[in-house]
Amino acid sequence: MNDPTLVRLMEEIGSTGNADALRDLRDRLHLRMEALLPGGDGESVEQFNAILNGMHDALIRRAVVLSEEAMARAGKGAPPVPYAYLLFGSGGRSEQTLSSDQDSGLLYEDPGPGLDPEKVRAWFRELGGLIVKTLERAGYPPCDGNVISANEAWCDAFSGWTAKLDRWFDDPHWEHVRYLLIMSDGRAVSGDERLAARLKDHYFRNAKGHPGIAERMLQNTMRYKPLVGLFGQLLPERYGEDAGSVDIKYGAYIPFVSAVRLMAVTGGIRETSTLSRIRRLRDTGRLFASDAEACEAAFGFFLKLRLLAASRNKGGLYANNGKVAVTLLTKPMRRDLRHHLGTVQRLRHSLQRQIAGKFRLIHDGGDQT
Structure with a gap:
């Protein structure tokens, strides 16, 4: 699918300067993608799905950047440690439709010597909330189940995430199992992919051991x-x-x-x-x-x-x-x-x-x- 209008709109994502501009661009992309909806064969549907989810990923990544910039303008500085913004659900599976909600999490590296863990935690929780608000303004509703980076349960350091995984595997009642299945769809849409891969390693070691x-x-x-x-x-x-x-x-x-x-x-x-x-x-x-x-x-x-x-x-x-x-x-x-x-x-x-x-x-x- 080589549509000039779509290509031009996609190129504009990286230059959007605020959430309102991102929303306007998302609306225009939505209308264009609706006009390009495939009619039949599986190959065209698969290609359309790949382009559509590339659009969602690009919009979400831009929302992350805009939120980081807002933190800097507020005098909060740059990210204190590497982090990854995670998608779950249909976003994690790269299967979002034209209309999709937010299923997300935020994973950051454990702070080393010289960094206050509580200050680092507070920084990322504020960032996670800002990203959710930015995406809401861009038309993405939050997850009904509150699996979202604005929820402190889904915004944590690497050691916090691994401790949660250990607890969920060791005590597999219904809700913990639901969380484990959600985690299996997780992928990094922005940030440090190696950090997300380490968490995935921990997940599968636990799965093998249970x-x-x-x-x-x-x-x-x-x-x-x-x-x-x-x-x-x-x-x-x-x-x-x-x-x-x-x-x-x-x-x-x-x-x-x-x-x-x-x-x-x-x-x-x-x-x-x-x-x-x-x-x-x-x-x-x-x-x-x-x-x-x-x-x-x-x-x-x-x-x-x-x-x-x-x-x-x-x-x-x-x-x-x-x-x-x-x-x-x-x-x-x-x-x-x-x-x-x-x-x-x-x-x-x-x-x-x-x-x-x-x-x-x-x-x-x-x-x-």
């Missing part, structure tokens, strides 16, 4: 069910303003990407995007090539439907509930959706057997040891 964690993660992963009934029929929303729509986000996309994520975590795979995880699962022999191909096709289709979901601007913030009216789905699209949901079901069943110690690969709808 084999029982997989069963707890499975319980969380299987929480959301694909939107098909007992006889393979689609299950639309029955009540409320979304009656007659199908929940693509929680009825297709989330059950699928969550299953792929857990297969990746149990296999020690560190990639965060769903496509990268599928390909690594194939390359490491955890998925047959034909099944990986089916998974890629399902993922591309779910991405396309998520892009069809209504984008809303509520109070200046972009929002998307992930639901698509059944009337927007042609008969072939409904048929394809049922087909790809079958892939999701087989993947989830395979994952359940894997966690139970009977690892098998899905293959043409059947099993193979």
Whole structure:
């Protein structure tokens, strides 16, 4: 996709001087990306997703820079130690739609001799809050679950993060397991990537040392069910303003990407995007090539439907509930959706057997040891 208008707008991101200018640019980028929405084949959807998430990453990185500059203008100085700004959720997986909220964290190096740890902590907590406010002004709503750098629980030094990870692995109740799954999607969008990689190393060492964690993660992963009934029929929303729509986000996309994520975590795979995880699962022999191909096709289709979901601007913030009216789905699209949901079901069943110690690969709808 080589669109001159889009290229020019992307080039402007690095020169935006404040949050209001960033918002204006984000609005113009949003409109241009809407005009370029792909119509069909998986390759164009994958390319569009890559460009769209490159746009989000660039806007977020600029928000970080603007927030650093605001700290300096306020007389707070430069960052006292190296740090990384982390994205989780769809941002961590590089799968944000046109409308996306903030799922973020801030990781900074432990202060060395001569630095007051409390002053360093206060500096980064103020920065984390500024970044969130800047992104809000740019149209990104905060995460409903408060997984965000303005929350002190998600803004910490390296030693604080590793202590949290240790605690979550050692005491894997529901909320701690949810946090661990969130962390598995984390990636550095700005700052010191080596620092983020060290934290990821600690995560996977813990995962390897706590084999029982997989069963707890499975319980969380299987929480959301694909939107098909007992006889393979689609299950639309029955009540409320979304009656007659199908929940693509929680009825297709989330059950699928969550299953792929857990297969990746149990296999020690560190990639965060769903496509990268599928390909690594194939390359490491955890998925047959034909099944990986089916998974890629399902993922591309779910991405396309998520892009069809209504984008809303509520109070200046972009929002998307992930639901698509059944009337927007042609008969072939409904048929394809049922087909790809079958892939999701087989993947989830395979994952359940894997966690139970009977690892098998899905293959043409059947099993193979």
